Amino acid sequence: MRNFFQNKHTAPAMLGWGVVLILFILILLPLLAVLIQIFLPGIFFGKLDFAGFGLVFEIFERKLWSKSLTNSLMLATGTAVLGTILGTALAIMRTSRAFKTRFALDFTAWALLILPSFIMAQGWVLFSSGKGIAANVFGMEWVTDLVFQPVGLIFIMTLCKFPFAYLAVTAALEWNVSQYNEAARLNGASGWHALRTVQIPLMIPALLSGAALIFMDTIGDFGLPASLAAVYSFPTLSYSIYTSLYTAPIRFDMAGILSFYLVAIIVIVMLFQLFILRKGDFSFITGRAIRKEPLQTKNSWIYDVINSLFLVVALGIPIGSSLLVSFMDKLGDGVSLSNFTWRHYTELLNIDSMIFLGLKNSIVIAAFAGMIGLVVGVCIGYVLIFTDFKYRAMIDSLSVISLAVPGVVLGIGYIFIWNQPFLESIHLHLYGTPAILVLASIAGAIPIAARLMISSMTKIPFSLLASASVQGASLYYRIRTILLPLMRASLLTAGLTAFGTSIFDLAITSILYPPNFVTLPVAINKAFEDLNYGFATAATITSGTLIIAIMMAFKWFVEKGFSLMLRAIKKEKKHVVTDSKCIKEI
Template identity: 25%
Template sequence: MDSQTFFRKLGVILALFLLIISIGVPLLLIFWQSIYPEQHLDWLAPIRTIAGHELSGILLQSIWLGVCVVAGSTLFALPLAWIMAKTRLGEHRWVDVILMIPFMTPPYIGSMGWILFMQKGGYLQQWLPGAARWSESFFSFGGMVLIMSLHLFPFLYLLLRDALIRIGGNLEEAGAVHGAGAGYRFRKIILPLLLSSYGMGAMLVFVKTIAEFGTPATFGRRIGYYVMTSEIHKYISSWPIDFGKATSLASVLLSVCLVMWYMQSTVSRRFTYRLVGGKGQRSKRYSLRGSKGAVSALYIGLLLILSVGIPYFSVIAASLMKLRGAGLSIDNLTLDHYKELLSWGSVSLKALGNSLGLSLAASTVAVVLGTGFALTIGKSQGRMQRVIDLFSLLPNTVPGIVMVVGLILFWNAPWMPVTLYNTYGMVVLTYVVLFLPYTVQYVKASFTQIDGTLFQAGQVFGGGPLLILRRILLPLIMPGMLAGWIMTFTIASRELVGSLLILPPSMQTSATYIFAQFEQGQVSLGMAMAVVSVGMTVVLLLMVEAMNSKRKWNAS
């Protein structure tokens, strides 16, 4: 065995070991803790725990919420995808840019914005005093479904839009030649071809809904609608702490998500069609004239207002108000909350600094580990590489709160030689584990596009492994590494559920600060922190985009 093969196998073993320790073992501990209560094995213990403590209703509420949010997201995404893919309105690419804003907005911030807008004496009632009846109707299960659907429908929209673009116009024209009407063609041609993409999008929306903590913790608690994630958080964070119930709920929630992944993969295998081939094709475009065009434009505008306009207006307005009771007026606006927020030595500035420091450390560690895993996986289809790929994607499949519970069980175990729980290292480790898949996927996508002849050319001209790594490989995968670093930094800086559970005592981040201020009634300070946090994310993304544009210009 030559040295290159030896180091390659050593890298595979090391990568697999790290992934099993950081991801596999914590998840196994959740199942073990749930089926081994009171020092004896009981495979049905999670089911008995849920049924015996009347928690089965919480499970059904979570599943029903997921189903309703999938339906709501479909109602928003499907018409929009058809309009943007099949009409001239799709040429307005700025709509897609604006629809990316919900991706950058933490769900709890959007939920808080809607609460401020619709609550008694809120912004809507200040404009329309007769809207009190709407406010009462909004604070219900239907309002919760609306908020979560408006946050998650872009996932489904992007998948459906791309699928519609790939459907060639010749298929619809063939149906029209044989006398099929527009409705029949849509039902018999378009919908079957969309089923695979829709299954993927619906599954993502469902899993993200039942795994969501921010909206149930803010809006759901207000209307008395509790779900699995809020109950898991309650049993871990409130005295008396009950890890038995928490792990039982976590194992059941994990099982539901895995079943959904299996169902989606089955649907995709059965209803996947080859739509792109060597023969050229074009997507059929419809002209919207008169009332149809006006209705379509109105639909897009209304959707942008509901998903972006109202939440952000509420958040920014709340951050600028002197007195909440004085209402919206020019003389009631102030920047004092931002001055207090950013004053030297304040609790809020320390929280912001903690978020930046922890996110910087986590994103740096994640990009190093993720790059190593991605290069280990490479273009190989070996069994070990597929296992590494599976484990690296697992945190994206598992609800975040379940992963956090597993990490707490593992790193707080009495038999561990080193206990990371209640340390800064635990926070960084949690962020790395939760967001590692982003770096792995971005770097893997960049690496798989590199032709192997480039490395062979480097070897022919006498380049050693380090020179090839430094002069050929790293420059080519650097965009993927940068994208993974940015994604990890952005999401980690506003992560809520993990921060609430594993932060050391008396330590806060920007996310926990926003959550605490909103719960304690200091809404203006919390919303000012939200504006600063999201603003920093937007500035960072714009800077990176400018750097990429400059690099492309220099390359051309």
């Protein structure tokens, strides 16, 4: 039956080519533009002068460039190592022991995964700075020197990025295959030796996946250096790319070279992970595998204490600091009744407030990105799971690469592509307009939606769609009447996730926002850079709460509407059955 989809003139094949075209325009073309610009720096400005390969090696001669590369590698490597260790330890504790606060650990992991890094970084800055919460409220002046150094920044990033490893290892430990460990112990292995030689090697795919995701997300992170810029100088590749475009003179060569190294490092990490995984067989689930049940112990309170202390540090300090500062008139005056104010929140109610305008603009952009990204994600999932399209591997690779490519690199590529004079004649000169923000946000939402759609579609039998196709149902009819109803929960989750992440995308909006047009993350970050901490934190708390409320209300409305629709259908069927019985009796 799948041979039906191999014909290049069928609707699924045309859908596959449409997906390729969309991914090429939105993701691959901007990425290629950044790389091409390194060797042909004038190609996007009407010149074809070949610059040679010498510029690639100048990163080791120019101090800022080399410092940015060194800082990024050190921060990403340290965070990947510590984040994987921390995430693995927490995952083992979560799956092996039963304690009351383990669901709070799950919530914190997902919250840290969704919350933008610049908001978490701002909370840590407010807590750790010289006039911050730690020094003024608790008298811990040593926190400033501890945090504002490379090791301290690695610690902060570890607390923000560990969920990648935690979720990956938790999923790997879902099944209990203790027979391997028991066999090792029967042959004389100690508990530590069995852990080191049996259990940990079986978790290599999860450990590598978590470590790779932490490394890639950290090295491309824009939020931390952007938040630190006001109080601590720590240039990284992503932030130096941004400054090269927004300082005089504009340095496209610097942006191109740093982007090249950033993408090259990410590709090397992905290839290394793939090489390790292909060298061995890591399948270990057999017919004896059962779902793992946490062990009930009398000392579970110890795990609750450890977990609670960790949650206070990981989530309580940054969010609590932001909440506390939002009610303080002056940060340096400490916590007192005289320093308490509602002023920062009342400023937000001003109809002309930059935050209010930024929130409105960001919601509109994120709504478009969420809806269109979801549609494209469904199409990608359909092509990858239910067709034999010839270039499925390329589509899968592009969707994964786009998930790893930092927003600053994608933003630069959009400048090169959509800032061409010839586009004005066909009304497609999008640079300097809100439309380019929508396109870039869609590009950022597509890989998130696609990954969620692929995982959902793998659970749906191909035979359902094949049977409908044999009966003459069109592609659109099969998707609308079979696929989408079976995926309604995943569709809602993917759409809301794409919407939420698009609203707080600081990197892309900082690079591409047009003149006299502001977005929420840019407005918050600008207030933070101006040292208006109270207003920035009040805006963060208010907008974050409002956006979560909107998402939850929309989720409830959709689920409620679907439930009412199912009840109406059941009620109508009941009436039909009753009418049929009456007719038979007559």
